[in-house]
Amino acid sequence: MSAFIDKMRRRAGRYLDVRSVEIAPARGVFSLSFDDIPVSAWTEAGPILAEHGIKATYYVCGGLSGGFNMDLPQFETEHLLALHEAGHEVGCHTYEHASTLTLSPAELDASLARNAEWVSERLDGHVMRTFAYPFGDCALGSKAVIDGRFLCGRGVRDGVNTGKADRNLLQAIGLESRRLPGYDLEAMMAATAASKGWLIAYGHDVMDGPTPYGCTPDDLDRVIRLAKAADLDILPVDMAWERIAA
Numbered sequence: 001m002s003a004f005i006d007k008m009r010r011r012a013g014r015y016l017d018v019r020s021v022e023i024a025p026a027r028g029v030f031s032l033s034f035d036d037i038p039v040s041a042w043t044e045a046g047p048i049l050a051e052h053g054i055k056a057t058y059y060v061c062g063g064l065s066g067g068f069n070m071d072l073p074q075f076e077t078e079h080l081l082a083l084h085e086a087g088h089e090v091g092c093h094t095y096e097h098a099s100t101l102t103l104s105p106a107e108l109d110a111s112l113a114r115n116a117e118w119v120s121e122r123l124d125g126h127v128m129r130t131f132a133y134p135f136g137d138c139a140l141g142s143k144a145v146i147d148g149r150f151l152c153g154r155g156v157r158d159g160v161n162t163g164k165a166d167r168n169l170l171q172a173i174g175l176e177s178r179r180l181p182g183y184d185l186e187a188m189m190a191a192t193a194a195s196k197g198w199l200i201a202y203g204h205d206v207m208d209g210p211t212p213y214g215c216t217p218d219d220l221d222r223v224i225r226l227a228k229a230a231d232l233d234i235l236p237v238d239m240a241w242e243r244i245a246a
């Protein structure tokens with residue numbers, strides 16, 4: 001019964017309280033993001049991003065620092081400092097990596113405040129500007145909380161953001177070994193360019209023999225090459241937002 005209720009709550013979060021934004025950049029945009037953050041999302045992905053001269057967005061949970069998530073070692077403060085120093089965006093993913101379906105709006109706000117303080121202390125006052133929903137779960141009551149604190153929120157529902165999009169629940173594709181075989185990435189990049197849309201990708205671990213939620217270094221390299229071949233601007237989520245809102 002609770003699975004059914006969660007399904008209905010996810011549906012309410014998807015279709016109700018939509019605050020739309022017009023996606024209309026001069027050229028199609030591609031954004032890369034990494035959630036949680038497993039160590040390899042920096043140690044393996046960072047050099048690939050640098051080689052291509054692009055910046056990504058890292059969605060951090062202070063509560064996962066130095067711990068394990070899905071059996072993978074998570075970032076330490078030194079990794080966060082390094083990726084921030086390298087110019088990548090640090091965004092928010094709640095403090096505890098909690099589904100918004102399990103939090104009241106007040107509890108969600110408290111988690112966001114705790115994460116903001118945790119990050120600010122370590123990154124010299126850095127203020128996170130964008131958000132990604134843990135597990136992609138968006139409870140209806142959470143959207144106003146996200147809207148009040150961030151430029152935009154990102155979910156995990158497949159698709160290119162074009163025309164009018166929900167600023168508090170943007171669509172994204174998974175750089176995940178369980179999902180990648182089902183995508184026609186060339187066609188998605190071409191559609192993004194043709195529609196002047198915004199394609200966002202999210203991943204977790206980056207390594208040979210990745211988890212179902214991660215990808216290989218070659219997968220990451222390939223998606224970047226395809227975005228470049230399609231002549232998309234490659235920007236972190238916050239800078240993409242500014243491009244689109246401008």
Ligand SMILES: [Zn+2]
Binds near residue numbers: 036
């Ligand atoms: Zn996550």
